[in-house]
Amino acid sequence: MPVETHIEDGIGVVVFSNPPLNPISASAGIPQAIEAALRALDADPQVKAIVLAAEGRMFSAGADIAEFDKDPAAIAAPARRLDDVLDGLAKPVVAAIQGGALGGGLELALATDYRIATADAKVGLPEVTLGIIPGAGGTQRLPRLAGAAQAARMISSGKVIGAHEALRIGLLDALAGDDVRAEAIAFARSVAGEGRRRSRDREISNEGGPEAIAEARGKAPRGAPGDAVRGALDAIEAGISQGFDGGLKSEYDIFDRLLVSEPARGLRHVFLAERAVARLPGLDPALKSASTQAVAIIGSGTMGTGIALAVAQAGLPVTVIDANSAALERSRSSVENTIARSVERGRLMEATGQAQRALIGFSLDMEAVRGADFVIEAVFEDISVKQQVFEALDRLADTGAVLASNTSTLDVDRIAAFTKRPQSVVGTHFFSPANIMRLLEVVRGEKTAPETLARAMTFAKQIRKVGVVSGVCDGFIGNRMFEEYLRQAYFLLEEGALPQQVDAAMEAFGMAMGPLRTMDLAGQDIGWSIRKRRAVEQPDRPYSRIPDLICEMGRFGQKTGAGYYLYGKGGKPEVDPAIDALVVEESRRLGITRRPISDEEIVERCVYALVNEGARILGDGIAARPLDIDTVWVDGYGFPRFRGGPMFYADRVGLPQVLSRIENFTGAYQGWAWRPADLLRRTAEAGTGFAALNGESA
Known part of the structure; x- marks a missing residue:
């Protein structure tokens, strides 16, 4: 009763x-x-x-x-x-x-x-x-x-x-x-x-x-x-x-x-989706995972330091390991400064700050990985560097330890193959700043054991992250979609928009930050490195030259004081006429007659590019459900919560309408990028919507 x-x-x-x-x-x-x-x-x-x-x-x-x-x-x-x-x-x-x-x-x-x-x-x-x-x-x-x-x-x-x-x-x-x-x-x-x-x-x-x-x-x-x-x-x-x-x-x-109201519907969807992502289809719910007791992080850069702070904030002991003593000292100093600022601003009690400091250790010796049951590699995004780390971890890490790679785009199956225990390898893609951002993409490799996946999801919960499982592909769920989002932002610049208009339109839609400001914040050199690699691997998928031209000028975003915008002492972006001129000149070089572009078109092209690629990701089995994609984009990329995520938003617009607009775009500039995803077409024609693919988790 x-x-x-x-x-x-x-x-x-x-x-x-x-x-x-x-x-x-x-x-x-x-x-x-x-x-x-x-x-x-x-x-x-x-x-x-x-x-x-x-x-x-x-x-x-x-x-x-x-x-x-x-x-x-x-x-x-x-x-x-x-x-x-x-x-x-x-x-x-x-x-x-x-x-x-x-x-x-x-x-x-x-x-x-x-x-x-x-x-x-x-x-x-x-x-x-x-x-x-x-x-x-x-x-x-x-x-x-x-x-x-x-x-x-x-x-x-x-x-x-x-x-x-x-x-x-x-x-x-x-x-x-x-x-x-x-x-x-x-x-x-x-x-x-x-x-x-x-x-x-x-x-x-x-x-x-x-x-x-x-x-x-x-x-x-x-x-x-x-x-x-x-x-x-x-x-x-x-x-x-x-x-x-x-x-x-x-x-x-x-x-x-x-x-x-629409905002309430979107917010409810996100609320329920964030709880549903942990109930992964195909993973036995009876599979009980042990909690992580001790963590080791290989790499003391910005990401490794942020992860260490997130782990300590959850009350777990963590050791940061790096062979570079200067880098390790910078990490130690960054940890101290972050905790001190939190205490100063009243976000932490002094005793809590001291407890977090005590939980974070630092070591120059890779042997310090022993005793950790969850090891996270957070070194430079280069496959050869990661190979060295995982070969060492295979020798030194405790039997049964989870070996996790904080890669944002690289092949987790290749990384797992560097060890004799691929069943223990999983991707853990943190988002920067790792001690603040809620999302953790948990990447399941072909040989990742169900027990390893369950332990990674339990670890995400322990450190107060929203864990979302992704399959292996270039960029996983979030960055694979982000590439298409950026591609449209760059093509819009070539056709007639300017950076400030693209960003303002997307921020008015509700994005936490426009796409070009986002890249300035993340570091333009990061995208430049990825584009160089993809130019070799995918020569049939052309990119706009505009972001590369900006990088060639040494403008890597906020950290260099200039990217698409100029950044003064307060870090506030200021429009730079030199970049406007660069954009206009690139249009001239391409033989494009620039035209007025409405904010509505900017939003449609950027958001529908996300939806179309999201449908491909679902069709490829990289994401289990549309709600997983929505959670990634709300918690990792600043998609407005009140709009529910890109897949939910597409349902509210109506998939036939989304499909119709995408088909129109195929006949316009760079139409090759707009081939409708098979799943989008089938779902739109069936009149069911993406929500039907969420199953009982919806």
């Missing part, structure tokens, strides 16, 4: 269960069963007060997000009716919170009279991060308990706070020890004769409210991505000016409208 009840010395106890996170799921019958239990206990004359509790480690993580796209009209109604029932009870209700109460879970607790939580519990209303607002009274009850200013800050940011902070601002009435249910029962007994203390009956303290609301409005993203923040603030203001019932109606209307 999802809900069980019993009576202890005059205290009615309602316990609901929907493991593991106890969502208030309408389809599972949770709010309906709680409602029935509350009504029965309220009508029982021997019951003096009621405790509402949950089984497991968490009170409730809120609504079941997976239900939101199935029947929007039925999502909020049962939870809202349950809150109405709570408001109408004659007897006081105490919520016993363990682990956390988030979203709809906290809204349920706010509708009770008293709230007691374990000291380690977390509470919050993070709905705006999903493009919606609290939809079961959260925008009205939280301000009445904590004040308008606190409510505006918490709800508009989606911030989750700890129990001590929640007690301080009035969301909780007491903190409990390990047995929160027993303490809640004792608390309920102590207040049984005091009558109701409904949150809806309280006055809102508006001290600092107008200022906090104005500040939150100013921080809201422009356009549709910020609609949820603005909507939440509108609902809070309605509660202040119109009272509880008026504010509640406003909240319901705004929630219902936002629930079916």
Whole structure:
């Protein structure tokens, strides 16, 4: 049964269960069963007060997000009716919170009279991060308990706070020890004769409210991505000016409208996709992987240092190994400076910073790899250099250790062949800066053992990364698609656009950074090196000369102070007329009459190039599902979360429309690059969409 009840010395106890996170799921019958239990206990004359509790480690993580796209009209109604029932009870209700109460879970607790939580519990209303607002009274009850200013800050940011902070601002009435249910029962007994203390009956303290609301409005993203923040603030203001019932109606209307909006759909897709990528089709879910205990990193450059920081931040010991003493000292200095800055800015406690420093060791001796059960090679992106490293690791690394290569484009199968244990070799493509970026592409080689793959995915989770499995190909999922994205950006320059227009159009679409600014940040020399290699390997796939001409000028991006843009002391990009002239001259050399290019065309060509190559990647079996591609691009390349990723976005546009535009492009400049992927054509003609290929993970 999802809900069980019993009576202890005059205290009615309602316990609901929907493991593991106890969502208030309408389809599972949770709010309906709680409602029935509350009504029965309220009508029982021997019951003096009621405790509402949950089984497991968490009170409730809120609504079941997976239900939101199935029947929007039925999502909020049962939870809202349950809150109405709570408001109408004659007897006081105490919520016993363990682990956390988030979203709809906290809204349920706010509708009770008293709230007691374990000291380690977390509470919050993070709905705006999903493009919606609290939809079961959260925008009205939280301000009445904590004040308008606190409510505006918490709800508009989606911030989750700890129990001590929640007690301080009035969301909780007491903190409990390990047995929160027993303490809640004792608390309920102590207040049984005091009558109701409904949150809806309280006055809102508006001290600092107008200022906090104005500040939150100013921080809201422009356009549709910020609609949820603005909507939440509108609902809070309605509660202040119109009272509880008026504010509640406003909240319901705004929630219902936002629930079916495009940004909310995209954000929900990303939320669910990031959790689905770990459930890899074909990998036995019963395959339990041991956690990594110690890590060794070969190479102390920017990437090796960033990976070491990420590992230490997760509480794992790590040794950075490099034969170059000067490089090793630079790495040590970089680690120290990064941690010190985090402590200075208040992002880390001093004790935490010291603990992270203590976890990172440095060695000039490759023998230091012994004892590590997860070894990551992070040397220069050159196959001969990697061969030397893996031949050494084959001799020195412990039996059973995972041997991982942080390659971004090279053949993991070739790398594995440098060892006598290819089953232990896997790719781990980190994204820079590795201590900050969430994505980790886990590359499965032809001979990678399932146990090795499972250990790599578990390691990704340990270090708080989103691990996505890719097959072996040049560039894997992300960089293979990025090549086509850049190809169109460069061709657009040849035809009539300028760098600042291409970047501005893609940033207005929602990309964290335009393609040309991205290459300036990454380093133009990196792309130059890859293009030189591919010019030999793939001579039939021509590239624009523009990025190479910029590199030949010694302009490698931000690190040299110049790339497509000029970079001054603050690192802000400034348009350089010399680059505009270079672009125009290259068009003249090619015999192209430059033409005006609309922002719409820029977005279509750059994004549909991603979609088309993504469809090829799916057809080749490099990615298991469209949602894997979407996760790579959202978490690794700055694709706007509210658009859901390139494959999800293509579904929302409509695959027949995407296919039609791609077919039009085949007859235009450099049309050879636009041959529609077979899978795209088949899916568009079938009228099913990419989402159907996500299977049960969708």
